[in-house]
Amino acid sequence: MERGKHKAVEEIMPPKTKPRSKRSRREVFELHRQRETTVLQSNSNNVELYNVASEYVIENGKKKRRGHTCMPKIWGQQPENRIVVSFNELGQPNDEKNTSTLAHFLGTIARNGRYCPLNYKDWRLMPNVYKEEMMTVVKARFEIHQGEAYVLESINKKWRSWKSYLKSSKFDPSIPLEQQLLEIPARVNKDQYKTLLEDWLTDETMKISEQKKESRAKLLFIHRMGKRSTAVQKEIVKKRLGRHPTRAELFKECYYRTDGSSASAAIYEAIVRMEELAFENPPDSTNSNVPDPNDDFAKVMGKDKYGQPRLYGMGVRTADIFGGKPSRATLLRQNMEYKEKYDALNAKIEELTTLIHGKMHSDGQPNVVRTRGVSPVKQSGTSGSLPKIRVGSFVVLKNIAVINEIVAKGVVCALNNIRENGMDLGRGYCQILIQFIVKADADLSFPHGLLQTVGDVLGVAIACLWPWLLWMRMQNFENASLMM
Numbered sequence: 001m002e003r004g005k006h007k008a009v010e011e012i013m014p015p016k017t018k019p020r021s022k023r024s025r026r027e028v029f030e031l032h033r034q035r036e037t038t039v040l041q042s043n044s045n046n047v048e049l050y051n052v053a054s055e056y057v058i059e060n061g062k063k064k065r066r067g068h069t070c071m072p073k074i075w076g077q078q079p080e081n082r083i084v085v086s087f088n089e090l091g092q093p094n095d096e097k098n099t100s101t102l103a104h105f106l107g108t109i110a111r112n113g114r115y116c117p118l119n120y121k122d123w124r125l126m127p128n129v130y131k132e133e134m135m136t137v138v139k140a141r142f143e144i145h146q147g148e149a150y151v152l153e154s155i156n157k158k159w160r161s162w163k164s165y166l167k168s169s170k171f172d173p174s175i176p177l178e179q180q181l182l183e184i185p186a187r188v189n190k191d192q193y194k195t196l197l198e199d200w201l202t203d204e205t206m207k208i209s210e211q212k213k214e215s216r217a218k219l220l221f222i223h224r225m226g227k228r229s230t231a232v233q234k235e236i237v238k239k240r241l242g243r244h245p246t247r248a249e250l251f252k253e254c255y256y257r258t259d260g261s262s263a264s265a266a267i268y269e270a271i272v273r274m275e276e277l278a279f280e281n282p283p284d285s286t287n288s289n290v291p292d293p294n295d296d297f298a299k300v301m302g303k304d305k306y307g308q309p310r311l312y313g314m315g316v317r318t319a320d321i322f323g324g325k326p327s328r329a330t331l332l333r334q335n336m337e338y339k340e341k342y343d344a345l346n347a348k349i350e351e352l353t354t355l356i357h358g359k360m361h362s363d364g365q366p367n368v369v370r371t372r373g374v375s376p377v378k379q380s381g382t383s384g385s386l387p388k389i390r391v392g393s394f395v396v397l398k399n400i401a402v403i404n405e406i407v408a409k410g411v412v413c414a415l416n417n418i419r420e421n422g423m424d425l426g427r428g429y430c431q432i433l434i435q436f437i438v439k440a441d442a443d444l445s446f447p448h449g450l451l452q453t454v455g456d457v458l459g460v461a462i463a464c465l466w467p468w469l470l471w472m473r474m475q476n477f478e479n480a481s482l483m484m
Contacts, residue, residue, distance in 0.1 A: 068187070074105045074141050082143045090316050091147045092231035099232050102142055106151065109134055110158035111187060118163065118188065119195035123156040146336060150315035157314065163196070171200055220266040223254045230254065230313030247297035247311045248274035254311065273300045293322050338421050338447055345445060391415060395432060397454075397464060399442055407442040407454050410434040413461050420446055420463040433461045 074083075085102055086095045093099040109115050115134050120126045131152055138144065138151055170185055177197055184193050199205055225233055230250075237245045237253050245253070251274065255267050277296040293303065297311070304310060309318045393412045399405040414431040417424075425446070440455025448462045 069104055069107060071105050071108050074101065075108070077141050079140055082139075082141055084143045085147075087145075087147045087150075088231055088235070090231075090312070090320060091150055092229070092313055092315050093147060093150070094231045094235040096228070096232050096236070098142075099229060100227065102138075102151075103154065103227065103229070105141065106138070106154050107158045109137060110155050111162045113187075113189040113192050116155065116159045116162075118166075118192040121199055123159065147315070153315055166193075166196070167200060171197065173201065173206065177201060220264060221255060221270075222264075224257055225254055230311060234313075246278075247291050247295055248278055248300075250311050251297060251301075270300050291321070335421060335423070339423065342423070342425075342446060397432065397434075399439070405439065405442075407437075407439040408434050409436040409438065418463050421449065425463055429463050431461050432464045434458055 077083075083098055083101060085093045085098045088094045093102060115130060115137065117126070117130070134155060135148060135151065144151065166185060166188065170180075170183075172180065177194075180197055181190070181194060184190050200209075233254055234245065234250055237250060241249075248271075252271050256271070274296045277299060281296070291297070298304065301310065304318050304322070306318055308314075309316060309321050312321065391412050391414065395410060395412060396406050397408040397410065399407050410432040412430055413433050418429040418431055419425065420429075429446075434454070434457050437455055437458055440453065442454045444452060444454060444457065444462060446463050448457055448460065451457055451460070
């Protein structure tokens with residue numbers, strides 16, 4: 001009877017299928033590669049792509065696991081649809097959505113051996129041709145007007161993290177090199193991986209690795225922001241408070257858990273001490289992004305050392321905040337700002353020149369033709385002559401905005417090959433050694449390093465535009481000296 005019952009059940013149930021075995025890593029990678037190829041081909045046919053991470057399933061009852069982040073939508077994006085990324089005054093991206101997209105995309109570059117080869121021991125040893133190509137790839141997909149140094153530093157960090165992941169998951173110092181080369185990670189070039197293994201197996205690298213492990217184990221303060229950057233977190237707190245947060249306030253936001261509890265006793269004690277100091281000395285309302293070097297945070301955590309200031313995130317150096325020699329990123333940002341001012345001044349000069357020439361015609365004055373450099377030459381057929389400016393000429397400098405206002409006096413040092421802030425200024429500029437200040441608060445025609453006003457450049461040779469100065473004859477040297 002029982003036997004007949006089982007037979008009836010077997011007739012009703014569908015036939016059993018042979019259980020599938022667990023997929024190997026190589027099979028999973030091949031499936032992922034085929035999906036990525038299909039998605040990229042779809043983009044060429046103007047089919048909408050979705051920015052998702054691939055997923056694969058390990059069967060036999062195991063949970064779904066997230067696959068590699070590939071960013072196919074961004075890689076297949078057209079240049080006219082570039083994503084706009086906003087940056088703060090320190091050259092850091094600070095809008096949450098697009099900053100996250102940029103960070104994930106930079107990670108795909110860092111893990112790509114074509115752009116970031118693994119066979120270089122240090123980022124500084126990687127040839128600039130690779131870094132230039134990385135920036136070309138990024139700028140083709142993101143609209144970035146500043147922050148190039150931040151982008152490269154971010155790729156550098158992710159490149160080192162990728163190396164660290166490979167080492168922790170694949171490398172075993174007890175296994176010979178030849179045997180480890182039999183199982184090369186799917187996303188890594190064989191030759192690059194071999195160089196990487198050879199470096200990891202050296203005594204020097206192993207010693208450094210042990211030292212870094214010991215230092216990491218002693219770390220007491222670990223932030224709880226996840227993938228969110230400090231600049232983004234700071235922008236969120238700034239919007240909530242209506243002002244720039246203090247470093248003590250930002251420390252609590254970054255190191256406390258979302259439920260308001262602390263991750264360790266050290267973090268809890270530090271925050272309690274900062275709150276006590278804030279109660280005794282409430283923060284001012286100046287809304288400044290430049291903290292006091294001896295603020296409540298520094299009193300508890302100690303002064304900032306040379307290098308990267310705490311709670312400012314990647315791409316910022318201590319000198320950028322507290323003064324001193326600025327970082328390369330700051331110099332690049334200032335150079336870009338100076339170039340914009342330079343272009344604006346040139347446009348204003350053209351406008352003033354046109355206005356002056358028009359006024360001269362309306363007043364019946366003879367036309368003066370400007371030739372190369374800053375030397376005016378009187379047209380033939382007119383009476384009198386104007387002196388040519390030359391090295392050694394004494395000049396008075398006039399305000400470019402107020403025509404008859406004298407701001408300083410000095411002597412011409414050079415007429416050709418004028419450079420300022422690392423830029424070739426070209427025609428229309430000369431170099432003046434400032435010997436006497438008349439109006440100290442007048443703006444310079446072109447900033448001299450970090451110096452912005454006339455009062456800052458006494459005894460300094462600066463670049464000047466020709467409409468900004470009035471030259472004198474060499475024979476009037478005595479009169480010029482009396483004026484000074």
